[in-house]
Amino acid sequence: MTEKLLRVTLNGKELQCTRNEPLAVCLYRNGVKSFNSGYKSQRPRGFTNLEWWMPERLQSEEDAFLNPYSRVDQDNLTIRSHKTSLSYQLITRMIGRFIDSEFPHRPIVRKRPFWNPTSKYLRKNLPNPSPINVSGEKAKQTVVETDVLVVGSGISGLSFALKLKQLGGKVAVVEGDYVLGGRASYDESIIYGLTNSTRSYVENLVRTAKNESAHLLQNVVFDGFFDDGALGVELGGLRADAPILFKAKYFVFATGLRDQPSLFGNNDLPGHIVASSALKLTNYYHVKLGRGVVIGNNEYAARTAIQLKRAGCLATLVTGCESLSGVREPYLTGLQEEEVDIITGVRQMRAEGRGEIRSLMADERRLDADFIASAESWFPALEIFGQSNVLVGYCDWVGSMLPMHGWYGETANPSVFVIGRSSGILDEPACSAFAEATAYHIASILNLPAKNEAEGKLDVAKAALNDRYPDNYRAYSNIVSCYERSEILNETSRRTVYTADPYTVFICPCEDVTLHDIHRAVKEHGFADIELVKRYTGICTGKCQGKRCHMSGIYAISSLTGKPPSITGTYRQRPMVITTSVESLEAIEP
Amino acid sequence: MKTNVLVVGGGIIGLSIAYNLVKKGEKDVVVIDRKYVGSGSTTRCASGFRVHFFSDENTLFAIESRKRLMKAGDELNFNPLVEPIGYMWLLYDDAILDAYRKTNVRWGQLGVPATPMTPEDVNETHPYINTDGMIAAYYGPQDGELHHDFLLYGYRDAILKRGGKILEYVDAKKLLTNGRRIKGVETSDTSIEADKVVVAGGAWSNQILETAGVKVPITPERKEICVMEPMKHFIKPVLINTKLKSFYIIQTARGEAIGSIDHPIMKDTFEYGNTLEFLKEYSRAAMHTIPALRKARVLRVWSGFYEVTPDHSHILGRSPEWPENLYIAAGFSGHGLLMAPFAGEAMADLLLENRITPLMEPFRPSRFEEGKQISEKLVIG
Numbered sequence: 001m002t003e004k005l006l007r008v009t010l011n012g013k014e015l016q017c018t019r020n021e022p023l024a025v026c027l028y029r030n031g032v033k034s035f036n037s038g039y040k041s042q043r044p045r046g047f048t049n050l051e052w053w054m055p056e057r058l059q060s061e062e063d064a065f066l067n068p069y070s071r072v073d074q075d076n077l078t079i080r081s082h083k084t085s086l087s088y089q090l091i092t093r094m095i096g097r098f099i100d101s102e103f104p105h106r107p108i109v110r111k112r113p114f115w116n117p118t119s120k121y122l123r124k125n126l127p128n129p130s131p132i133n134v135s136g137e138k139a140k141q142t143v144v145e146t147d148v149l150v151v152g153s154g155i156s157g158l159s160f161a162l163k164l165k166q167l168g169g170k171v172a173v174v175e176g177d178y179v180l181g182g183r184a185s186y187d188e189s190i191i192y193g194l195t196n197s198t199r200s201y202v203e204n205l206v207r208t209a210k211n212e213s214a215h216l217l218q219n220v221v222f223d224g225f226f227d228d229g230a231l232g233v234e235l236g237g238l239r240a241d242a243p244i245l246f247k248a249k250y251f252v253f254a255t256g257l258r259d260q261p262s263l264f265g266n267n268d269l270p271g272h273i274v275a276s277s278a279l280k281l282t283n284y285y286h287v288k289l290g291r292g293v294v295i296g297n298n299e300y301a302a303r304t305a306i307q308l309k310r311a312g313c314l315a316t317l318v319t320g321c322e323s324l325s326g327v328r329e330p331y332l333t334g335l336q337e338e339e340v341d342i343i344t345g346v347r348q349m350r351a352e353g354r355g356e357i358r359s360l361m362a363d364e365r366r367l368d369a370d371f372i373a374s375a376e377s378w379f380p381a382l383e384i385f386g387q388s389n390v391l392v393g394y395c396d397w398v399g400s401m402l403p404m405h406g407w408y409g410e411t412a413n414p415s416v417f418v419i420g421r422s423s424g425i426l427d428e429p430a431c432s433a434f435a436e437a438t439a440y441h442i443a444s445i446l447n448l449p450a451k452n453e454a455e456g457k458l459d460v461a462k463a464a465l466n467d468r469y470p471d472n473y474r475a476y477s478n479i480v481s482c483y484e485r486s487e488i489l490n491e492t493s494r495r496t497v498y499t500a501d502p503y504t505v506f507i508c509p510c511e512d513v514t515l516h517d518i519h520r521a522v523k524e525h526g527f528a529d530i531e532l533v534k535r536y537t538g539i540c541t542g543k544c545q546g547k548r549c550h551m552s553g554i555y556a557i558s559s560l561t562g563k564p565p566s567i568t569g570t571y572r573q574r575p576m577v578i579t580t581s582v583e584s585l586e587a588i589e590p
Numbered sequence: 591m592k593t594n595v596l597v598v599g600g601g602i603i604g605l606s607i608a609y610n611l612v613k614k615g616e617k618d619v620v621v622i623d624r625k626y627v628g629s630g631s632t633t634r635c636a637s638g639f640r641v642h643f644f645s646d647e648n649t650l651f652a653i654e655s656r657k658r659l660m661k662a663g664d665e666l667n668f669n670p671l672v673e674p675i676g677y678m679w680l681l682y683d684d685a686i687l688d689a690y691r692k693t694n695v696r697w698g699q700l701g702v703p704a705t706p707m708t709p710e711d712v713n714e715t716h717p718y719i720n721t722d723g724m725i726a727a728y729y730g731p732q733d734g735e736l737h738h739d740f741l742l743y744g745y746r747d748a749i750l751k752r753g754g755k756i757l758e759y760v761d762a763k764k765l766l767t768n769g770r771r772i773k774g775v776e777t778s779d780t781s782i783e784a785d786k787v788v789v790a791g792g793a794w795s796n797q798i799l800e801t802a803g804v805k806v807p808i809t810p811e812r813k814e815i816c817v818m819e820p821m822k823h824f825i826k827p828v829l830i831n832t833k834l835k836s837f838y839i840i841q842t843a844r845g846e847a848i849g850s851i852d853h854p855i856m857k858d859t860f861e862y863g864n865t866l867e868f869l870k871e872y873s874r875a876a877m878h879t880i881p882a883l884r885k886a887r888v889l890r891v892w893s894g895f896y897e898v899t900p901d902h903s904h905i906l907g908r909s910p911e912w913p914e915n916l917y918i919a920a921g922f923s924g925h926g927l928l929m930a931p932f933a934g935e936a937m938a939d940l941l942l943e944n945r946i947t948p949l950m951e952p953f954r955p956s957r958f959e960e961g962k963q964i965s966e967k968l969v970i971g
Contacts (some may be wrong), residue, residue: 037810039844057819062885063885064821064885064886065819065821065885065886065887078634104669104671104740105667105668105669105740109669110663110664110669111664112660112663112664115663115669119671119673119843122843123823123843123845124823126820126822126823126845128820128821128822128823128845129821129822130821130826131821131822131882131883131884131885131886132826132885133718133882133883133884134884134885182737197867206722224864225866226863226865226869227863227864227865227867228865228866228867229866231866233868245866249721257654274655280660299603444608460725525743525747526750529626529758530624531625531626531629531633532627532743535628535633535739536739536743538844541889543819543889545889557764569837574864574890574891574892575864575890575891576889576890576891579819579887579888580887580888581884581885581886581887581888581890582818582873582877582884582885582887582888583873583877583885584870584885585870585872585873585888586873586874586877588866588869588873590865590866590867590870
C-alpha cells in the first residue's frame, strides 16, 4: 500500500487518510462511525454494508450525493454530513416514537389545520442533501462487446471466465469493487477441499486471469436490463460515473449473497456492520475495530468470529438458537482453538450506547462491544433477477429468496445464467466446480471446440457438493426441480427477531422503517401483500432500493401474517441496480 | 356469490366508486382486481393534480374533484398528503403562449385564474430554473401534488370498514349476460352475480367489455417514469416544460423528484419495460430545465399505461345500446387520480339514483359516435 496522504475535512474536523482506500474506511479508521442521521427519527446513522452500492451520502463542494465508497485523488477534500435544523432534531428526538409510517395518518395530525403547517415544517427540514449547480467534464459512454458478460469477480465468476476463455470463448468480467476476488479477497479461512486460504486461492485466480489477459473490468457496476440494452456504470468518485453499454449474447451472474443486518434492539446505531464488511475492514484495510460480537449460527458466522479473534478483535459468537447447529467441522474446532466465547439460546438482544454502540445486552448479560457483526442471513442480487424475468423462489436451507435455475445455472430467461453462491451453493469448491460446468455448457451453446465435456464436469460438481454438504445438495436440487415444476419449497426455518421493543428494531435504515411500522401495516391496516406494505411503510424504496431490508421485510411480514416467505413472495424489481447520476445517464448513446 | 354492485378494477377509480357507494349507504358492493389494489396504473402514477384544462368540461370536473380531494384527509383514515404547490408551465413558443393567454381568460371566469409570469419573474422566484429561450410561464396556484397510495388506502380502508368487499388476485374473465342484461362476471375463482357491473379497468377495460360485445375507444399508451434520490426541497411547483417533449418533474413530500417525458411513445402494448432512450432524453431535459439536477441520482425507473381516448377525456356512464346494467368509468388519459374523487361520486349517483350529474353528461360513452368529442389539448401531468 502506498501511504500517500489525503487531507479530509469532515464537518470542520481534520482527518488523515490514505489515498487508495474508500472514504468510508478512512472515516472509520479515524473513529468516525456516524455519517448522518435517520430521516424520521434523527437517530445517528453509520453504515452497515461497506460495498460499492453504499446508500449513505456525504456532501462535498463538487458532489452533493458523494458515495462514501469513493476513492478520491485530490489533495484536500472538504465533506460534510447533512445537517438539519436544531429545532427539527430536538422535536424529532422528543417525539421520535410517533414519527413513524403512521404519523401523517394519525387522527389529529391528518386534519388540515394541523397538517398544513406540519407538512411545511417537515418539508423544510428534510435531512437530505441539497443539490448544487456544478460544471465539470462530461461523462463518455463506452461499449463492451463480448460473447459472455460475467457479473462478479469472486471465485465462481473468475473460475467460469477462465474456463470459458480456455475453451476459446470471448468473455468479460465486471466487478463493482476496486478489488477483484469478491468476498474471498478478504476471507482468510482455510476451507475444506482447498489447501490454502480462500484469499490466496482467489488471488491465484486473479493472477492467472491477468496472465491470460482476460477482460477484467474493476469498479464497473452492472446497472440494469432495459428493452434496448444492458447498462453498466464505471464509478468515478468525484468525477462523473461513465455509462457502459453491454453487448453480450449471455449474461452470467456470479453476484454472490449479500450479508444482511440483523434485527435486534437499536440495530441502527453506528457500529453495527455485516460480517463481510467487518472482515473487509480488518483483513483487507487493517482497521482496528476493537471488541466485537458476531451474531449468527452458520459457518460464515464461525469463520468471521475465528478471523476477528485472530486479528485481535476479541469476538464473541452469539445466537438465538439453542446450539451451534449450523456450524460443522473444521470450524467448530477452529472456534475451540481460538477460544471464542459462544453464547447460545439468546432470547432478547439489544445494543446500547449513545451515538454509537458501546455494548450488547444479550438477555441479562452485558457484552462490551465497539461493533456488532451480523452474519445471520443473506440474499442474492434480487434486483437483477427481478429485472431480467428470472423466477425467484424461497429456499429455507439457504434462508433466502433465490433465483430458480437448472443444473447449469440456466434460468427462465434464456440469456441469463446464475452461478456460485447467488445460485444457492454455500461451498466455495463446489461453486468453482459448478461454474466450470456452466462454462462447458455455454461453450457448447456457443459451438466452441471441446463442447461435449459439460456433462462430465457437472457430475464432478454434483459429487463435490453432495460429498461435502448433502443438505445443501438437497436444497440445491430442489431449487433446480422447483424451476422445472414451477413450485415453491416448503420452509421451516425463520429468522429470529431479538427484542421486546419493536420501535427500536430498524428493518429499513434508509426510510427509518421499524418492526413496529410493519406490525402496524399488517395487523392494523390488514396489508398482507408485500407490495402494499412496501408502499405504506416505504420499505425497499429508499436509497439502497432494498439491498439492506429486502429479506428482513419478507421475514417480518411472513412472521406477522403467519404465511411462509414463499407465499409472502417478493415485489416487482425495477432498474437501476445502484442510483446513477443524471449526468451519467445523459451520456448514454443507445 | 351475489352482490348489488360489482366493480371490476381495484384502482383509484374503482375504489372511489365503491367508497362513494358505501358512503351513500349501499353496502352490498364488491370490488375485484386481478392483483393487489392499485396494481394497474394507480401505484405507478406521478401523483400530480390540477384544475387547469383547455376544455370547460374537464376544468369544471377537475374543480369539483379538487374540492373533494382537499377534504379527503378529514374524511378518510389516511392522509393523502395533498399539497397545493402549484403547477408551472414553461412556454417557449408564441402560438402556445397565445393559447394559454386565451384559455386563462376562461380559467378566470371559472374561478381558477392562473398567473402569467415573465422569464424575469421566474428567475427571481425560482432561480433554479433555466430560463434560456423561455418567453413566458403560467403558474396555476390551485394545482399541486398528493400521495396516490394513501388516497387509495384511505378508500380501501373506508370500504372495508363500512362493509364493502375488496377481492384481490381475482381476475375478471368474462361478462355473463342474460339476453340483453348483464347478470354478473365470471372470474378466475368463481362467478359473481351482480345487479350492476361497473368496468373501471383502466387501460385493460376493453379486455372485459369485449366479452359482452362492447368496445370503447381506449388505447393503452406506455409511459416511463423515473424517481431521483431524496434531496432538500427546492423544486417548488410541479414543472412542465412545454418544449422538451412535455418534460415534467414533481418533488414529493419526502424530497424525491419524480418525473417523466413523452418519449419513446409506445401504443397498443401491455408489456411493462423501460428503455435507455427514455433515460437519456429524460436526463437531458432534466439537466436543461434544472441545471442543479446534474449530480442528482436516479433511484429507479418503471413504466405504466395511460388509458388514452381520442379526445383525451374520460368515459363515464353507459350507452343506451349496451346490454342493460353495464357501466363504465375509464379512459382517464392520465388524469385518473385527480378526477377520481368526483368521478366516483358522480358514478355512485348514477348507480344508486339513476341520476346523471350535468358535469358528467359530456363524458358519456356515446359522444364518439355522435361526433361530440371534448376538445382537450392540455394532457400532460
